[in-house]
Amino acid sequence: MQRLDIILLWFSAIGCGLLAGLYFAFSAFIMTAFGRIDRAHGIAAMNSINSTIVRSLFMPLFLGTTLSCAALAILAMFRWGEPGAAITLAGGLIYVVGMFGCTMVFNVPLNNELARAGAADAGAVWARYLKRWTFWNHVRTLASTAAMALFVAALAI
Template identity: 75%
Template sequence: MQTLITALLWFSAIGCGLIAGLYFAFSTFIMTALDRIGHAQGAAAMNSINSTILGSLFMPLFFGTTAAAALLALLGLVRWSEPGAMVMLAGGLVYVVGMFLCTVVYNVPLNNELARVGSGAADAWARYLKDWTFWNHVRTVASTAAMALFIVALLARHSTSP
């Protein structure tokens, strides 16, 4: 069981880091670049990104990291007395709530709305850009924080191993 937990922590830390990096890129320059090319072109490009990502390697990483984080949260609860359990639980909760639920509740519906209205509505693009980017900032912070918490859990478990 110890080896499984360690493997899940490594996978989750790396997965969170990769996902945080992607979200960071969108938050810091991709959305700004899409806005600079105009609302019709920006919306069309974002719709293309949104449809392309669904068939990419991002999706197994997205769902795999979410499943691993949820399992680590559960294991942190069940194995509370072990070193690193509290930060495993915290990392899992931060990731599942701050990244996954945020994506499902906010970002995906905004993506669906953008796909529905297309690239013709400047006001829809402006609203999408503001709201989607805000929630993407939340996902970026949550993914980064979860990565850090999983690393702390690894260190706590390592420092007490024989």
């Protein structure tokens, strides 16, 4: 493997691992805890997280890992005959589609809907949000974890 590949693999593996851990925390206990508290407080907490996270160190990691994984997938196609290319391509595609795509198509629109919910429809929106957002967060958790494992496997070759 070339030096750029190794740097991208390490960055991607670490980034995927960090994001998998964050998503796991939301899936394992944060969303359950929000569902157990008063609806207005749960909505306020989630809206606060959603507005804070886009102005935090999360965004460079989120976007940088996505770009790195996409670059690895593209490089793997050009190095198809080399050892580790197939698992690198798989890791990149799983992450970009399963984490980034899922976030943009499902989680972000649900976040936007929650932010726009008025008092009259907050109960229905919150109940739907908890179920759907958490389901898609499980997908992001699994995709990030699988991509990390595949990148570590590629590094081991």
